[in-house]
Every structure is written in C-alpha cells, then in structure tokens.
Amino acid sequence: MSIDMEQLFDRQAVTKLSQSQQEPKWMLEHRLKALEAASQLSLPKLQKTRIDHWNFTQFDPIRKEPAISSSRELPEEISRLISTDAGDAVFVQKNASPVFQSLPDTLASQGVIFTDISTAVREHEDLVKKYWMTAGGKADEHKLAALHTALVSGGAFLYVPRNVTVDLPFQALFWASGKGIGTFPYLLIVADNESELNVVANFVSDSESDAVINGAVEVFVGDQARVRIASLHTHGEQTTEVAYRRTVVGRDADLEWIVGDLNFGRTISDNTTHMKGSGSNARIKGITVGSGEERSNITSAVHHHGKATESDLVIRGVMKDQAQTILNGITKIEKGASQANGVQAEKVLMLSKEARGDANPILLIDENDVQAGHAASVGRVDPIQIFYLMSRGLSLREAERLVIFGFVSPVLDTIPFESLREQITHVIERKLG
Template sequence: MMNVDTGQRFDRETIIQLSQSQQEPDWMLQRRLRAWDRIGQLPFPKPEKTRIDRWNFTDFQPVQEEEGLASPEELPEELRSYISGDETDNLFIQKNSSPIFCRLSRELLAQGVLFMDLPTAVRDHGELVQKYFMTDGIQPEEQKLTALHAAWVSGGIFLYVPKDVTVETPFQVLFWAKGKGIGTFPHLLVVAEAGSDVNVVANYISDPDTEAVINGATEVFAGDNSRVRIASLHTQGQGVTEAAYRRTVVGRDADLKWIVGDLNSGKTLSDNTTHMKGSGGNARIKGITVGSGDQRSNITSTVYHWGTHTESDMTVRGVMKDQAQTILNGITKIEKGARKANGVQAEKVLMLSEEARGDANPILLIDENDVQAGHAASVGRIDPIQMFYLMSRGLTRQEAERLLIFGFVGPILETIPFESLRERITSVIERKLG
C-alpha cells in the first residue's frame, strides 16, 4: 500500500483504523481519505513574513485513549481554574485526542440544543454534521495543514442551538494537551440557527513540560438574526507548536463577536477568517498576543464582505519582550456587490526590549465603490517620557511598565463580556511579562 510522504510515521491504513475506532459512518471515512490523499500534493501555508519551514507540524506519535472523568473535580487544580465558577453544566473537556467529560443541562436538552463530542454527533446526527463540517468553513484542500486536520481530526465538540433559542450561560470547552511527542487535532463546530443567542468560551492549554503538535480548527455558523459571542484562549507551553484555524460564516443581520487570546509560549500560527455572507451582518474581532523568550507567532485576521450593509471591526494588540517576534496581519476584503459595506481594522505592537520584534500589516482590498473602509497600524516601544512621568509620581519601573502595558491592551480587555475570562487573560499576561 502506498504511503503519502508527509514526514509522519503513519499510512492510509492508520486513518481507516482511527475512523473505525470512532465508529464513523462511511461519509466521514471518505472525507478523511480524500484529505489524506491530497496531503502530499498540497503546499504548506506561507504566512506573511514568517518562515515556518522548520516548524514541526508532522512529526508526532498517535495518542493513546485517555480515561474519562466522572466529574470536573477530578482535574488537576491548575486546570480547574479554567472552568468558570461552579458552572459544570454545558461543559466539555478533552484530553489530547479523547473527550473525557461532557455535560449539557436538562433544560437545554429539552429545547433541542445539541452539545456532544464530535464522534457521537457524527454517528447520531450525521446529516446535520455533514452539512457543516469542513464545507463552507474550513476547506481541506486549502493547504497541507488543513488537509492534515481533515484526515486526523479526533475527538472535538459539536454545538447546535436551534432557531430562536437563547442560552445565557456560556458553553465551556477545554482542550488539554499532555505528554511528549504527541499530535492532537481538536475541532470545535458551532451552529447557531436563525434568531438564536449563544456564548462560547474555549480554552486550549497544555502542561508546562508537554511537547506536542496541535493542529486545531473552529467553525462557527451564525444564522440570520443570531447573536454569537465566542472567545478562545490559547495558553500552550513552550514545547508546543500550534496551528489554529478559525472560520465563521455570518448570516443576514447576525451579530458576531470574536475574542482571541493567542498567549502561547511556543510557536503559533493563527488564522481567523470571517465571511460576511448575509446583508446587514456585524462582526467585531478582537485579539491579543503576548510574546516572551524566543517565541515566534504569526497572527492573521481576515474579513470578507459579501453581503450588502455589512460591518466589521478588527482590533489586534501585540506585546513582545525579550527576543520574541510576532507578525500581525489584518485583511479586509470587500467583494463586488457588497454595497454599503464598512470595514475597519487596527493592528498595534508594543515592544519592551531592544531584541523584541513586531510587524503590523493592514491590507484593504476593495472591489466595490459604494463602501467605507479604513485601517491603522503602529509598531513602537514604551515612551520614555511616559515612563519618566509615572516614575516621578512614585511608581517603580515595573509598576509603571505594567500600567502602560495594560493601558495598551485595555481596549481589548474592556470588550470581553465574560468577567472570568477577562481575569484569566489578565493573569496570563502578568505571568508572561513578570
């Protein structure tokens, strides 16, 4: 049997075994195999101004089955802090490639909400999942990493909110990586039908000594007149290389709010793309990245305006210290026919040392006349005059620096609707910069 040259230690038969172990229907297996057959033909992505040819995306070992949890209380203490308050309903936990805990409240179950691990959803709600899974969102044939994800996706979570259902309590998702030389492919699929209202908080974490390749994907479908607020916080350790792909399709008069915290300590390739398909849709994308040590990251945020009277606002802030480097790319594309569209964006990088590097690249691509669009970008260091002023008022250098940093990222933190997440991001930033 011919193997595909991907640098991995697996063959086509391993994909079949994975599918069979999850008792998947034939359509899912065929999707995996089509993606696997394309891997060798597809190029790696070429992110702007970042060389990833030496990053490890393909050298990993299959992950053994993990034992389930009877309760979130069985998690290590440091992981329990990622679960907001005492809310253990509407909670999903995955360790490496294995879902180990999932709970949905009886009230939401009675309203037709689906919240379950992806393998179960594929088996029990195959027609619904097949309609959305890697179709209009992420395409397996985009490039080598998306094909790898389509072939190897294991575990994952499916959230479906029916028409006109409002869920005030956030759905919480925790993807946890632990081990040496592992590879995980988490997939979060969210479908919010017309008129629904939903909040999702997804945490991607790893133990400090974990060495892993993580190739994750999130697909969000915001139906007409829906309201979707989704936040993803990535705090992977230094030994983790992560590629994170997020795709959102926004319907007519839908309202989307995306908050991304790329706070990893290892190598990060982050791609957040939103398609404004329906007229009157509104999307606000906020992002924070903080780098320390010799960390490398490339963060790209893209919005495509297809419908008329659509609006988008992208704001991304990066803080770099030591020898850390980041590239922030912002792309607003207004397609032909997207009349009255309005797209604005701003990317800013603050560097805290002489060795730190940052770059902000705003791009506007306009194919329609009757539109509005604007961008702003800046890269710089802490103003010594501001530091002098604060220290002359009795603050230490560390206190003054902290005040200026949180003033810089404040416009992002203030927009986070979940208090517990806002506090968690603040804590991670302080730890990385301390």
C-alpha cells in the same frame, strides 16, 4: 520515540482511526482524500515567518485517555479554567479523547446539543454533515489544512436551535498532556436563526508538553442570530500550534470573536470571517503577548459578501525579550457588497530592542459604494510616560505594567466574561515577569 506522521498515517491507519470513532463512510472518504492531498501539498507560505523548521509531523500515535465522572477530578491548574458548577454546560477533551461533558436538562429539553463529535455524527448525522468543514477552509489549501482534515481526533459539536437564547456560556476545554503527542481537535458551532449563545474555548497544554496541535473551529451564525465567542490559547513553550477559525455570518446577524493568542511556543493563528448575509455585523478582537524566543504569525480577516455589512478588527500585540510576531489584518469587500463598512487597527508595543513586531493592514476592495479604513503602529514604550508615572511614586515595573495594560485595554476591557479577563490578565503578567 518520535514518529514521522506521513509514514505512520497511511490509508490503513486513517481508516482504522475513522472506524474506532464509528464514523460513517462519507467521513472516511473525506479523510482519505485529504490524506492523499497532504502528501502532495507544501506548507503554507507565511509573510516574514519561516516555519519549515517547525515540528508539524513528529509525534507519537494518538493517545486515548480515560473518562472522568466530574470536572473536579482534573488537575487544579486545568480545572480553574472552567466552571465546576453542576448546572454548567462543559466539554473537556484530553489529548484525543473527550473525557468529560455535561449539559443541563433545561437546555437539552429545548433541543440544544453539546456533545463530542463522534456522538454527534452517530446521533445527528444529517445535521453535522450539512455543516462539516464547509465554512470556507479547504482541505487542499495547504499541507497543514489537509493533515487536520485527515487526522481529526476528538472535538465537540454545539447546536442551538432557532429562537433559543442561552445566557450562560458553553465552555470547551482542549488539553494537551504529555510528551511527544499530536492533537487534532475540531469544534463545530451552529447557531440557528434568531438564536443567542456565548462560548468560551480554552486550548491549553502542560508546561512540559511538546505537543503538536493542529486544530480548527467552524462557526455558523444564522440569520438574526447573536453569537459571542472567546478563545484563549496558552500552550507551553515547547509546543507548536496551528489554529484555524472559520465563521459564516448570516443576514442581520451579530458576531463577536475574542481571541487571546498567548502561547509560550510557536503559533500560527488564522481567524477568517465570511459575512454572507446582508446587514450583518462582526467585531473581531485579539491580544497576543510574546516573551523569550516565541514566534507567532497571526492573521485576522473579514470578507464582506452581503450588502450593508459592518466589521471592526482591533488587534493588540506586546513583545519583549527576543519574541517576534507578525499581525496581518485583512478586510476584503467583494463585488456586490455595497454599503459595506470595514475598519481595522493593528498595534504592536515592543518592550526590548531585540523584540520584533510587524503590523500589516490590508484592504482589498472590489466595490465602489463602501467605506473602509485602517490603522497600524509599531513602537516602544514612551519614556516620558514612564518618567511621569515614576514621578508619582511608582516603580519602573509598576509604571510599565500600567502602560502595557492601558495599551491592551481596548480589547481586554470589552471582554464580557469576567473569568476570561482574569485568565488573560494572569497570563500576561506571567509573560511580563
């Protein structure tokens, strides 16, 4: 039986949730303040996307799951999303519970921390408190942000110390399983000055799940640090996901975000980067593919604060059947961010007359000595291209497949993780039928 979250989660319930995770007083106060705000705030107003009938508040109470001793105990369709080698850094959360985590001793001895949020708060409170929910998102921004802050359940904390380089990717898997559940994961990543790291985060649900997922990722890239993050979302067709990502980039730092919004249900995706340090560089790449009656609203934004910063947004969308998506690209150059250079390109390819895709490039410039540019397009598969390929012996389906993968290749081909490229390719082919 579904439950109205605003009635279920009163102050007493939120306090009990906080106490069950052995949180300090300041975190409980943070939760209760957000809970109060949630009762007064309205849903976010998204361009050309009605979400007032989406399910954000109906689900059963947070479920706890038993831990496992090995990632090989996971179902095959879940375990294939991560490496099961003993020497890898892996974190797995099922519903509200961290069920498996591993960190090689060689990394732990260098001061690397990769553990569940509850443990991190108990054992590294000062470090977590310094960064906790300070990357630009505000709990009082709207109802969904406030609900996430009030009901955070589970999540992971990754910290790489100064001058430490980690070549192997840290792997985080957030898995929603079962009917009528709500999950509120929080992933906090801190790369200290002059460090280097790679992260692959998978957000997935069972095919029959109707979960409500309201998650957030916060990333802090220190001065001269290099961070590469890939985030893949493949929730089922009955799910509703809200995914907020906030990044702060330091001086002369380098960031690469790769996002695959490949859910089969309803999606709100917001990826915002703040380039605080001068001389920093950010590349944001995204792919979304819609089929059936999927609905998605996807925003990619970069705010230039420091001098001589550079950003590049490249977003590709493919829509078929009756699927609809809104792609918003925002480049904001703040006053004082001289010599900044921000470019963006959003493109949507529609495979049927009923499909819809909007590409909205937005430039907001408050400084004179800058460069900025944008490009956007929405169109259908070129019949001349299809005719040419079929004249060379390909079937209609093979020809369309080549055109589609050629369209998304500016993002897909640049993904440095081979396993992730294969996952995304597999999901795209499933959606295309």
